[in-house]
Amino acid sequence: MGGQSPPLQLKPGMTQLSSTTVKDALESTAPIDAIQVQGWVRTRRDSKDFSFIEMNDGSCLRNLQIIARNSLPNYAALQRMTTGASISVRGTLVPSQGKGQTWEVVADKIDIVGTADDSYPLQKKGHTPEFLREIAHLRPRSNLFGCVFRVRSRLAFAIHKFFQERGFVYVHTPIITGSDCEGAGELFRVTTLDPKAGPRRLDGSIDYEQDFFARCTYLTVSGQLEAEAFACALSKVYTFGPTFRAENSNTSRHASEFWMIEPEMAFCALNGNMDLAEELVKYLIVDVREHCPDEMELFAKFVDKELLARLDFVVDRPFQRINYSDAVDLLKRSGAKFEFPIDYGLNLQSEHERWLTEKHFQCPVTVFNFPKEIKPFYMRLNDDGKTVAAIDLLVPGIGEIVGGSQREERIDVLEENMRRHKMDLADYKWYLDLRRYGTVPHSGFGLGFERMLMFITGVPNIRDVIPFARTPGSAEF
RNA sequence: UCCAGCGUAGCUCAGUGGUAGAGCGGUCGGCUGUUAACCGAUUGGUCGUAGGUUCGAAUCCUACCGCUGGAGCCA
Secondary structure, eight states, X not given: OOSOOOOOOOOTTOOSSOOOOHHHHHTOSSOEEEEEEEEEEEEEEEOSSEEEEEEEOSSSXXXXXXXXXXXXXXXXXXXXXXXXXXXXXXXXXXXXXXXXOSEEEEEEEEEEEEOOOTTOOOOSSOOOHHHHXXXXXXXXXXHHHHHHHHHHHHHHHHHHHHHHHTTOEEOOOOSEESOOGGGOSOOOEEOOSOTTTSOBOTTSXXXXXXXXXXXXXXXXXXXXXXXXXXXXXXXXXXXXXXXXXXXXXXXXXXXXXXXXXXXXXXXXXXXXXXXXXXXXXXXXXXXXXXXXXXXXXXXXXXXXXXXHHHHHHHHHSOXXXXXXXXXXXXXXXXXXXXXXXXXXXXXXXXXXXXXXXXXXXXXOEEEEEEEGGGSOTTBOBOTTSSEEEEEEXXXXXXXXXXEEEEEOOOHHHHHXXXXXXXXXXXXXXXXXXXXXXTOXXXXXXXXXXXXXXXXXXXXXXXXXXXXXXXXXXXXXX
């Protein structure tokens, strides 16, 4: 044939000149004769013979200033253009004559790709996070949420980097699961059966043996049990994926769908587990501080003035470690007024955790060795016969960010635990096999991805660090 | 799910029993290498919904809905 592919049909404003991001343009070390930039108008100001357009493309926090001279053929249309419009600009990158930016683009051609009328909800002035939450599809165009979601991306990358650098294998554990294990809150049922017309058993209940998977299935609440299987083969593994809890919990720290990181290490006892959790938290802070300086500066300025000092403090010092019974003693002797009682055998309440991490130690605290009665079946029984090798890592402002344990590797002890928790051992045959064949001491923990992101950005509500948050009564978008 | 608070213009909020308000935004005009520009004018409302009390309700009462904060569960 002719050997020539037909020219691409490009919409107005789309050209074949490859475009430069705002980030790259602003970081340029020299003027550029011919440049193309594309993005959304943040604000526009008229001068006598030209118009200043501030354009943002999400590549960074900062805007690029475009100079639109009144000699442009569509100048009248440009002057009618409002915040939110999308544009494609060709021109030259030159040193700015004004203050506040080093570079600006003097436009030869500005195509208005898409207009935005005056119903566009984002104004150039500040909005509350609560309002922006109602327009979750537009809020990434705001400074705050652009920053949050760039940091979210970097944090996810840093997590993989941390584990890959240390020889951990990334394992994809199932999202649809058959184990309603550990009674970790309410589960979302997965079914294809019609709840009204589905097949029934004799007692009138729905017969899930005739369901898609021929059994009850749920969205996962944790990949831990499956991760243990892989740790007992590949030695060091981690999962990083979505998790679902149908708890009717309505707080700034809970979501129905969230992401969790769950490392699991064979031949590892509780101390190694604590070391890894501490190293991970510090690594993530350092990484984001280094790679997202503009974003961190915005959070420090508009979200939390103490943020950078607190993060530096966390990175610089060893985390406090205290066993549960010492923590209880400390709380009892504190003289502080608590709403809830504190005593050995009771769960630490939020106010107690807060006192430990915010008032007493004023830094992250790892509490370990909890009474077995208040912890799940899979945690390893300590020699005292009363406590299990569990850890909770508490951080100021958030509370629990990591929960983990050494796992019970002795099959007889594990089976006894399961019976005490009134579990059906037959349902966990595969899990018990891990102890039956070549069992090893192993440990792991869960790190809440969003809680870590909240801690690093200072953003106080989990709904504001998730692109489209799912919470009880709310699954819009 | 429990406790508390809040729903008034596109946004942020004032108005607590007697004519529905301000700032910002939008629009128009002016000025200007501007920086959340500035100056002037103007636009803008089912006061969350439904009922009730009252001569009269944004305001008082009841229910419901939504949001926010706190608690529990946890990550």
